[in-house]
Amino acid sequence: MSVTIYVPRDASARSVGADEVAVALAEQAARRGVELRIIRNGSRGMLWLEPLIEVVTAAGRIAYGPVSVADVPSLFDAGLGDGAAHPLCHGPTEQIPYFAKQQRLTFARVGVIDPVSLVDYEAHEGLRGLRAALACSPAEIVQAVLDSGLRGRGGAAFPTGIKWKTVLDTPATQKYVVCNADEGDSGTFSDRMVMEGDPFVLIEGMIIAGLAVGATQGYIYLRSEYPDAAAVLDEAIAVAQQAGVLGPDVLGSGRRFDLEVRIGAGSYVCGEETALLESLEGKRGIVRYRPPMPAVAGLWGKPTAVNNVVTLASVPIILDRGAAHYRNWGAGRSHGTLAFQLAGNLARGGLVERAFGVTLRELLYDYGGGSATGRPLRAVQVGGPLGAFVPASDFDLPLDYEAFIAKGAIVGHGGIVAFDDTVDMAKMARYAMEFCAIESCGKCTPCRIGATRGVEVIDRLLAGDRPRLQLAVLRDLCDTMENASLCALGGMTPYPVKSALEHFPGDFGITDAATTTSPGPGRP
Amino acid sequence: MRRDQQTGLSVHGAHGVYGVRGMSDTQASTAIAQTVQRALAAHADRPGALLPILHAIQHELGWVPREVVPAVATALNLSRAEIAGVISFYHDFRSEPPGRTLVKLCRAEACQAMGADALAAHVKARLGIDFHQTRADGAVTLEPVYCLGNCACAPAVTINGRMYGRVDTAGFDRLVGGSES
Ligand SMILES: Cc1cc2nc3c(=O)[nH]c(=O)nc-3n(C[C@H](O)[C@H](O)[C@H](O)COP(=O)(O)O)c2cc1C
Ligand code: SF4
Ligand code: FES
Numbered sequence: 001m002s003v004t005i006y007v008p009r010d011a012s013a014r015s016v017g018a019d020e021v022a023v024a025l026a027e028q029a030a031r032r033g034v035e036l037r038i039i040r041n042g043s044r045g046m047l048w049l050e051p052l053i054e055v056v057t058a059a060g061r062i063a064y065g066p067v068s069v070a071d072v073p074s075l076f077d078a079g080l081g082d083g084a085a086h087p088l089c090h091g092p093t094e095q096i097p098y099f100a101k102q103q104r105l106t107f108a109r110v111g112v113i114d115p116v117s118l119v120d121y122e123a124h125e126g127l128r129g130l131r132a133a134l135a136c137s138p139a140e141i142v143q144a145v146l147d148s149g150l151r152g153r154g155g156a157a158f159p160t161g162i163k164w165k166t167v168l169d170t171p172a173t174q175k176y177v178v179c180n181a182d183e184g185d186s187g188t189f190s191d192r193m194v195m196e197g198d199p200f201v202l203i204e205g206m207i208i209a210g211l212a213v214g215a216t217q218g219y220i221y222l223r224s225e226y227p228d229a230a231a232v233l234d235e236a237i238a239v240a241q242q243a244g245v246l247g248p249d250v251l252g253s254g255r256r257f258d259l260e261v262r263i264g265a266g267s268y269v270c271g272e273e274t275a276l277l278e279s280l281e282g283k284r285g286i287v288r289y290r291p292p293m294p295a296v297a298g299l300w301g302k303p304t305a306v307n308n309v310v311t312l313a314s315v316p317i318i319l320d321r322g323a324a325h326y327r328n329w330g331a332g333r334s335h336g337t338l339a340f341q342l343a344g345n346l347a348r349g350g351l352v353e354r355a356f357g358v359t360l361r362e363l364l365y366d367y368g369g370g371s372a373t374g375r376p377l378r379a380v381q382v383g384g385p386l387g388a389f390v391p392a393s394d395f396d397l398p399l400d401y402e403a404f405i406a407k408g409a410i411v412g413h414g415g416i417v418a419f420d421d422t423v424d425m426a427k428m429a430r431y432a433m434e435f436c437a438i439e440s441c442g443k444c445t446p447c448r449i450g451a452t453r454g455v456e457v458i459d460r461l462l463a464g465d466r467p468r469l470q471l472a473v474l475r476d477l478c479d480t481m482e483n484a485s486l487c488a489l490g491g492m493t494p495y496p497v498k499s500a501l502e503h504f505p506g507d508f509g510i511t512d513a514a515t516t517t518s519p520g521p522g523r524p
Numbered sequence: 525m526r527r528d529q530q531t532g533l534s535v536h537g538a539h540g541v542y543g544v545r546g547m548s549d550t551q552a553s554t555a556i557a558q559t560v561q562r563a564l565a566a567h568a569d570r571p572g573a574l575l576p577i578l579h580a581i582q583h584e585l586g587w588v589p590r591e592v593v594p595a596v597a598t599a600l601n602l603s604r605a606e607i608a609g610v611i612s613f614y615h616d617f618r619s620e621p622p623g624r625t626l627v628k629l630c631r632a633e634a635c636q637a638m639g640a641d642a643l644a645a646h647v648k649a650r651l652g653i654d655f656h657q658t659r660a661d662g663a664v665t666l667e668p669v670y671c672l673g674n675c676a677c678a679p680a681v682t683i684n685g686r687m688y689g690r691v692d693t694a695g696f697d698r699l700v701g702g703s704e705s
Binding site: 188266 | 571572573574575576578579600606609610613614615616617632633634636637638669670671672673674675676677678680685687688689690
């Protein structure tokens with residue numbers, strides 16, 4: 001009897017024992033004379049169930065998880081190979097409600113296929129977007145992306161088609177496509193999961209971007225914290241070169257596109273696109289003044305399309321299915337889907353791809369299952385370390401760029417970090433300032449000095465040292481950082497600080513409600 | 525490829541040689557010079573070569589000794605100050621040799637929400653050092669890290685480049701076993 005089992009190679013799955021489980025499965029199979037084929041896939045995104053293994057049966061793939069090495073003999077005893085019942089069995093993977101209720105466009109293949117098999121990729125609709133793009137003029141590709149309504153998933157939500165049009169319309173002998181895979185925002189891991197689970201979709205998206213803007217060279221700037229993603233990307237790029245997908249003659253079209261991975265060095269600000277370009281050029285990651293925009297003068301002064309991993313990975317399906325198909329998902333001016341990342345204190349953390357418009361409450365309770373600790377949720381931070389804290393009273397807010405901005409919050413890269421009622425919001429505000437101080441590139445004073453001052457002022461406030469004065473100083477400091485910083489690190493660190501102050505003044509020892517203010521306007 | 529002592533698994537991304545402890549000064553400078561030559565030969569011709577070169581050096585040595593600066597500066601036609609500036613800017617590049625075991629603990633929000641602060645206090649007490657410190661016996665270095673992308677399996681830790689999730693205090697003690705002493 002021959003059995004096929006999927007065991008994720010995703011870094012999260014590996015961090016909780018997927019490799020050891022794969023070894024144990026192989027050993028047990030050998031001992032029992034079962035012919036076993038193990039495929040190392042990406043993760044399905046149900047991270048609380050990792051390591052989640054799937055057995056291929058006539059009735060589809062059957063899920064078991066979280067599996068530990070100690071469970072393996074009993075799984076074989078129960079009849080794992082036939083998808084038999086077991087306390088860890090969840091039935092067909094794609095019928096698990098968490099998964100079944102998602103709208104997977106960008107993540108359609110993640111967890112499904114062998115990430116480094118181009119055959120698998122093509123058998124699951126891979127390369128169709130690229131083939132469609134090769135039949136288009138650059139302007140037609142740009143128009144399709146514009147019409148799709150796709151906005152940058154890296155945080156700023158800038159329309160991708162407009163950026164590409166600028167690069168296309170700027171004449172130059174050399175242009176570049178740079179993928180921002182720095183994913184520095186805490187609470188986020190969707191870029192990682194694409195790269196580890198479906199690297200070809202990113203490669204395909206980057207080639208399409210190259211065709212659209214007239215670039216023949218691409219770079220993926222990958223954070224050093226992701227060695228697994230680096231390994232998968234290197235392998236996938238080699239396969240794509242071998243197959244003529246990358247290189248001098250993309251799919252026999254006569255068009256060239258080369259691609260290289262560059263590893264960052266542990267700097268958060270290098271996720272900011274101009275600091276990233278400096279870093280790629282081999283310099284310190286200091287933010288550049290603009291104009292010029294990178295689309296006009298980017299890497300080595302050449303027109304450069306800088307886009308986030310998920311932005312680029314969403315392009316193939318737009319070219320394949322058409323702009324309208326993508327645009328029809330979503331709410332208001334937030335078109336398509338976002339891969340929300342449920343993290344922190346939740347019973348069921350993981351990745352949920354849904355059309356914009358889903359509420360925080362649905363994500364936190366229907367998917368996330370409430371807190372992991374069983375205590376009430378008190379606040380969530382959405383959009384990384386520069387995102388505002390949203391109190392439980394606002395959990396009906398729909399995930400939509402404009403709806404969040406109206407509340408002084410951001411959707412950003414879609415990371416949602418949940419805290420239960422034991423969280424000390426003053427400590428979180430202090431941490432936000434501390435993080436800014438640690439990661440500041442140092443170019444402008446409000447950020448470099450302001451963040452350090454911010455930590456001191458919060459410390460004094462919490463020590464009860466002239467609280468009214470400290471509060472006024474803190475507010476002033478936040479205003480200055482917001483208005484006078486060159487980039488969003490200094491400019492948005494006040495968001496978590498001010499939202500914590502507004503919604504949780506008691507945590508700062510403030511009892512007089514009149515001393516609080518509303519958070520500032522949305523990101524410019 | 526090295527193997528992690530606890531799990532028997534291969535370790536990636538971590539340093540190959542733990543500093544140059546145990547070598548004489550001349551042996552150490554020869555080893556460093558050879559490392560630099562290999563890094564330059566592999567990467568100096570690439571555009572934006574500096575970060576790949578520094579990564580290659582740190583990958584072999586576990587740190588970036590000051591004495592590599594002149595050779596790298598000459599090869600890339602940059603000033604020594606520029607090279608030193610880059611090394612000091614990036615958190616990854618270490619100017620001191622790390623301990624034999626390198627522990628990185630995530631301090632960011634999702635891990636905090638799952639008890640990272642308590643874990644950090646435990647780890648510091650257990651290892652006898654604070655963040656950014658190497659124990660006097662050279663056994664272990666502790667560094668903070670701000671998100672490892674493992675936020676749904678928090679708290680997250682790496683030990684010699686291998687990542688672990690859902691780490692509580694008992695789990696941490698099992699992972700380090702006796703390797704830090
Ligand atoms: C401090 C800071 C950090 C950032 N980090 C990232 C990051 O890690 N990944 C990312 O894609 N964008 C990040 N951005 C946003 C980028 O500057 C840029 O907007 C984005 O890469 C553009 O791609 P997109 O339009 O596809 O989102 C960051 C911005 C700032 C100000
Ligand atoms: S706001 Fe901070 S990180 Fe951004 S440019 Fe100014 S100093 Fe650098
Ligand atoms: S916040 Fe700790 S791994 Fe992301």
